[in-house]
Amino acid sequence: MPKRKNREPAQPTTRSKRQPRHHHGAVAANPQAQSAPISIDPVAPAQTTTSLLSSEQLQQVSQAVADILGQNRTQPMPIEPLQPGMGTQPMPIESLQPSMAGPDQCTGPRTIWILGSSIVKHAFCYARKSQYGANLELDRHNATIFWQGKGGMRVEEICSKVRTLLKVQNAPHMLVIHCGGNNIPASKGAKIGDRHAKSADLRDKLKTVIEKLIQLLPSTIIIWSQILPRLHWRGGINQPAMERTRMRVNSYVATLLIGLGGKYIRYPELHKANTGMFCKDKVHLSGMGNDMFLYRLQQALQAFLNDSSVKVSPRVGQNGPWLRYD
Template identity: 35%
Template sequence: MPPRKYRKSNSPYARPAPAIATSSAPPQATGTVTTQSHAPTIDVVTSSPAPVPPTDATRITQNLVQDTADSPRVWLVGSSIIRHAFLHSLTSPMGINLQLNAQIWWQGYGGLTLKTLQRRINHIANLEDAPSVIVIHCGGNDIGKTQTQKLLVNVQEVHKFLSLKFPSTKLVWSELLPRIKWRYSNNIRAMETTRARINRQGMRCFLNIGGAIYHPQFKNKDEYLFKVDGVHLSKEGNEIFCQNLKSGLQQFLKKC
């Protein structure tokens, strides 16, 4: 019976025609494709793909996946300054754990105030056990909106609340940053005076149960350290801010 003929199809889904054997000898298992002696030998060259340079996406993945299961835990709780610093850390060489032997949990909330801070802390505490260190960066959004004397009392209340809720945790006050523009007042001098008083109150309270982290590089309010809104930090500003957090936490973690 003559062999069945197959008609060539241009369809990409067509089943390929079966190969017709021309020799009973088994194919040779070599690194080349061998044909009859009158045909040239074709070498099969295999090589590894060229390395792909890391992108922001791969850096973020690498920074999120860090083996710190047995390390002390740190909560960084505060306003959008903390949230923006976290976003910066995703693509920074420091990573989200700031190159520390610690598990850092960033909790930054836009518009956070001293009065709403306790509610946020209670919510976080329902999700996680008490950490080794808590850093508080909050109060800037209150300035110009709430009377200074009331803010000083609020700082004391936050300190008392944290001390009772986390008796074995080191509590750290992160110095409130200066601003080029303030939301609730154009009187920059008055706003900066209030900021300084809140910082002194925070440091006075927290130094007894933990410590404070300072940010002296922002004292002169160099414009390149801020975004155009005069409040949030630029890439350079966030890098300095994260470096300050890292340096401060290094000291506190030594005592854990």
């Protein structure tokens, strides 16, 4: 067999002559080859500065604004908050018109004391379970009611009770007094000539009490809650005379207090003719009577809180629970 010719050694392929591959943007060995494709012309400095004002131009603008405002400024206006008192915020309306507020109105919470006999005590117990609540829905008027009812309370006990309360609480904004019914003959055998049956004696006592209360509570509005009628006056022989005494005392105290800046609350629906308003004892109020009592009390306090010019609530002739109140 013919002998195979020895092959020449393989020449290096052209692959070895290729330039090495460059990955991920590697820089070529020849700097002249890379300068052209990757060169980035920077933005000329003149193009970035032409949109801004120089310090001299800023000073000229500030000077022009100052001249327009009537201020003789020579320095550029500083960029800082205005000093206090330069009117950075609008002035509140209250400070511009202080006379709009009433003389007896206050901005803080207002406390109302209701002081009286068992009528007040029973009304408080009834109010807690009713739709009104113990505060008679006066929270929206920023007012709070503090009830102090004592069974059998008489006029002579009012001042001592107020002194006791002042030891633990501040003076109230309003003081409602519902007392005096037990001073109209409360003892058996009392006759028309006795001191319990004389309206003049009871009026003198109430006048003295009111004068002392004004000294104890000089900034408090005193409100007289009229003495309610009764189907039967305990211990009274002449029932019509007892009723006349009640009416005279209410009229006297109302006139006296209104003249001194006080208020007066009436209960026109609580009348002897409306027997359903009273309990079987013919003295205290029934459920319907307490509803009417609380309604008129709430209506009056609401009117007094909203308008200081209101002296009597409800006014004469305004009868019936259908009256609208806000």
